[in-house]
Amino acid sequence: MAEISAPTHRSPARWLVVAIPYIWLVLFFAAPFFIILKISLSDTAIAMPPYTPVFQGFGDIGSFFGGLDLDNYSFLAEDPLYLDAYLSSLRIAFISTLLLLLIGYPMALAMARAPSTIRPTLMMLVILPFWTSFLIRVYAWIGILKPEGLLTLLLQTLHILGPDDQVQIYRTDWAVFIGIVYSYLPFMVLPLYAALEKMDGTLLEAASDLGCPPWKAFWRITFPLSLPGVIAGSMICFIPITGEFVIPDLLGGASTLMIGKTLWTEFFGNRDWPLASAVAVLLLLALVVPIVIFQNQQRKVT
Amino acid sequence: MARSLGPVKRKFSPWTEPHAVPFIRFENITKRYGDFVAVDNLSLDIYEREFFSLLGPSGCGKTTLMRMLAGFEAPTEGRILLQGRDLANTPPYKRPTNMMFQSYALFPHMTVEKNIAFGLEQDGLPKGEISARVDEMLKLVKLEAFAKRKPAQLSGGQRQRVALARSLAKRPKVLLLDEPLGALDRKLREETQFELMDIQHTLGLTFLIVTHDQEEAMTVSDRIAVMDKGVVMQVATPAEIYEAPNTRYVAEFIGDINILECAVVANTGEVLQPGHPPVVRLDSQGVSIAVEQECAAAAGTSVAFAIRPEKVRISLNQPADVHINAVHGEVWDIGYLGDFSVFLVKLVDGRVVRAAQANVLRLVDRPITFGDIVWLTWPLDAGLVLTR
Numbered sequence: 001m002a003e004i005s006a007p008t009h010r011s012p013a014r015w016l017v018v019a020i021p022y023i024w025l026v027l028f029f030a031a032p033f034f035i036i037l038k039i040s041l042s043d044t045a046i047a048m049p050p051y052t053p054v055f056q057g058f059g060d061i062g063s064f065f066g067g068l069d070l071d072n073y074s075f076l077a078e079d080p081l082y083l084d085a086y087l088s089s090l091r092i093a094f095i096s097t098l099l100l101l102l103i104g105y106p107m108a109l110a111m112a113r114a115p116s117t118i119r120p121t122l123m124m125l126v127i128l129p130f131w132t133s134f135l136i137r138v139y140a141w142i143g144i145l146k147p148e149g150l151l152t153l154l155l156q157t158l159h160i161l162g163p164d165d166q167v168q169i170y171r172t173d174w175a176v177f178i179g180i181v182y183s184y185l186p187f188m189v190l191p192l193y194a195a196l197e198k199m200d201g202t203l204l205e206a207a208s209d210l211g212c213p214p215w216k217a218f219w220r221i222t223f224p225l226s227l228p229g230v231i232a233g234s235m236i237c238f239i240p241i242t243g244e245f246v247i248p249d250l251l252g253g254a255s256t257l258m259i260g261k262t263l264w265t266e267f268f269g270n271r272d273w274p275l276a277s278a279v280a281v282l283l284l285l286a287l288v289v290p291i292v293i294f295q296n297q298q299r300k301v302t
Numbered sequence: 303m304a305r306s307l308g309p310v311k312r313k314f315s316p317w318t319e320p321h322a323v324p325f326i327r328f329e330n331i332t333k334r335y336g337d338f339v340a341v342d343n344l345s346l347d348i349y350e351r352e353f354f355s356l357l358g359p360s361g362c363g364k365t366t367l368m369r370m371l372a373g374f375e376a377p378t379e380g381r382i383l384l385q386g387r388d389l390a391n392t393p394p395y396k397r398p399t400n401m402m403f404q405s406y407a408l409f410p411h412m413t414v415e416k417n418i419a420f421g422l423e424q425d426g427l428p429k430g431e432i433s434a435r436v437d438e439m440l441k442l443v444k445l446e447a448f449a450k451r452k453p454a455q456l457s458g459g460q461r462q463r464v465a466l467a468r469s470l471a472k473r474p475k476v477l478l479l480d481e482p483l484g485a486l487d488r489k490l491r492e493e494t495q496f497e498l499m500d501i502q503h504t505l506g507l508t509f510l511i512v513t514h515d516q517e518e519a520m521t522v523s524d525r526i527a528v529m530d531k532g533v534v535m536q537v538a539t540p541a542e543i544y545e546a547p548n549t550r551y552v553a554e555f556i557g558d559i560n561i562l563e564c565a566v567v568a569n570t571g572e573v574l575q576p577g578h579p580p581v582v583r584l585d586s587q588g589v590s591i592a593v594e595q596e597c598a599a600a601a602g603t604s605v606a607f608a609i610r611p612e613k614v615r616i617s618l619n620q621p622a623d624v625h626i627n628a629v630h631g632e633v634w635d636i637g638y639l640g641d642f643s644v645f646l647v648k649l650v651d652g653r654v655v656r657a658a659q660a661n662v663l664r665l666v667d668r669p670i671t672f673g674d675i676v677w678l679t680w681p682l683d684a685g686l687v688l689t690r
Contacts, residue, residue, distance in 0.1 A: 205374055206407035208394040210421030210472065220420075224411050 040277035041068040051274050072278035088257040093241040096180040097234050100188040108192035126186050138250050141179050145170040171253035179247040188233040195229025235294035239287050259283055316349040325350040331380035333366050340366045342532035353502050353509045355519035358529035364512045368478050372401050400474035404481040406465035408453040414464050415449040421472040439467040459490050479511040495521045516556050528552045549690045553608045560655050562586040562607045566599045582687055587651055589629050594682045599689050609685035614657035614678050616645055621679050628679045633672055
């Protein structure tokens with residue numbers, strides 16, 4: 001111990017370590033967000049980039065700000081398509097999250113109650129699908145669900161369906177739910193497992209000892225104590241599902257209305273960048289509410 | 303510290319009455335985990351209103367036995383009877399026993415009040431009755447001011463009280479206590495031990511306590527079962543266990559004791575003092591020992607002579623009779639415990655015998671000190687012959 005270094009909180013290295021996440025957020029979140037926000041306030045133009053005004057330097061700053069307006073937002077408010085898409089997205093995300101909870105909770109509970117020797121294997125099985133690309137796995141569902149797909153074949157082989165009948169799931173909301181539940185299940189199971197696994201088993205013995213039968217003990221002890229996991233899992237699933245684009249695009253039908261798809265159409269189909277940006281900004285605002293709830297919950301837990 | 307005393311305790315010994323019916327009966331209980339035998343063909347009777355301790359080192363099967371009574375484990379063989387009724391097909395939530403867990407197992411998401419009310423709610427008692435009972439329990443454990451707190455906001459001692467209140471709230475026929483005071487510091491533990499005894503006495507419940515702490519078992523129990531490797535070694539009152547242990551294991555587990563290997567010289571029924579038991583004469587590497595004890599050990603067999611340190615007299619003066627129950631040696635070490643001083647005396651042959659002397663006078667310098675040659679003597683009825 002030659003010397004004890006001076007208080008480290010002023011050293012540049014320490015400053016850098018603290019700054020990195022902030023730099024990251026500024027560069028890859030705040031800056032893009034403000035660009036999108038600016039585009040959402042612009043007007044479409046047949047030009048490159050396809051909107052006006054374009055920032056031309058500080059000399060022209062007056063007319064630059066003069067060119068910004070809320071026209072896109074009022075248009076979104078006027079056309080019911082967008083509100084419908086938002087509501088439909090929230091509905092699909094809500095139902096999917098509920099399904100994920102119903103399927104994920106028993107899985108997580110079974111994992112947490114499994115002998116500790118096989119828990120790592122079960123965990124591995126939950127994570128295993130991540131080894132294949134998400135897109136490929138969704139495509140695989142097309143192969144299963146399409147009218148002449150594997151599911152039809154299986155049901156025909158088992159004589160549940162007649163030789164001329166076909167499963168009509170592909171390109172419906174059902175296919176979207178199946179795809180979403182399949183893809184997001186690990187994100188639901190893992191936080192639930194984490195919450196259930198650390199629960200003290202003697203609490204259930206105590207409940208039983210005090211006259212509480214097991215099914216009742218689940219609702220009075222296990223479930224309340226796993227609430228942080230339930231909320232974490234639900235938020236981690238609900239938020240990205242609301243903005244989900246790939247799954248409804250690949251598995252959903254023409255009637256499946258989701259804001260992510262609408263956004264994509266505005267951006268690439270109609271090349272209306274300002275309107276698409278306005279949709280994106282509103283989507284973000286709509287999700288801020290559950291994110292704040294989530295963070296509040298996390299703060300309470302820690 | 304001032305402690306309010308409960309009613310005067312009376313002598314209580316239903317196990318000596320020939321017609322007393324045991325309240326809890328363990329009948330030839332065996333519990334195996336794979337090849338490991340946790341409890342081995344164990345039978346035990348516990349009487350109503352008894353404060354009964356299962357005492358033994360960790361892994362001796364005492365906790366398993368208690369968990370079988372609570373219903374968390376099923377015996378591999380044998381029966382457990384409560385008031386004559388076999389408990390085998392009764393799930394834990396229907397048994398009239400309540401347990402205070404070693405970890406307390408308080409529900410972290412409920413307030414103290416809710417924790418205590420939990421068992422009562424399961425019985426579907428009316429709200430008013432529940433809150434009255436909760437208040438009564440809070441008063442009993444002196445936690446009235448903490449009713450609305452969560453367990454995480456309490457100290458260890460307070461949590462222990464909540465756990466006790468919760469397990470008592472349903473007025474169980476039998477209260478099971480699993481190392482209840484293990485996590486408390488010494489002072490608090492002693493206080494709580496007396497409180498437990500008062501509560502047990504006041505409520506008239508049967509208490510079964512599992513502990514590895516022999517002092518705790520001695521203080522609180524009516525009877526103690528000393529266990530080792532799944533077997534009960536001795537069941538007796540604390541005084542009997544201490545003064546008349548039936549094996550070396552029990553003698554060494556409870557308190558401090560000197561054990562001298564001996565050969566039986568004569569066991570002829572010779573009576574030295576009228577009205578006393580006959581004398582067994584022993585020889586321990588040249589030290590002649592006589593013990594007044596009814597004992598079946600034949601001459602020539604090896605036995606152990608056991609004597610508690612406080613029953614060995616230590617003196618600088620040579621006793622009148624140096625030929626029997628007397629030995630001299632050098633003070634090798636002294637342990638000053640405040641109330642007692644323990645002298646480690648090294649005999650000529652190298653063996654060490656401990657003698658304890660009560661420090662009845664306020665002296666900083668004691669007359670006997672390191673290196674002194676001292677005489678150790680003991681009366682005929684102070685020691686014990688152990689054949690096992």
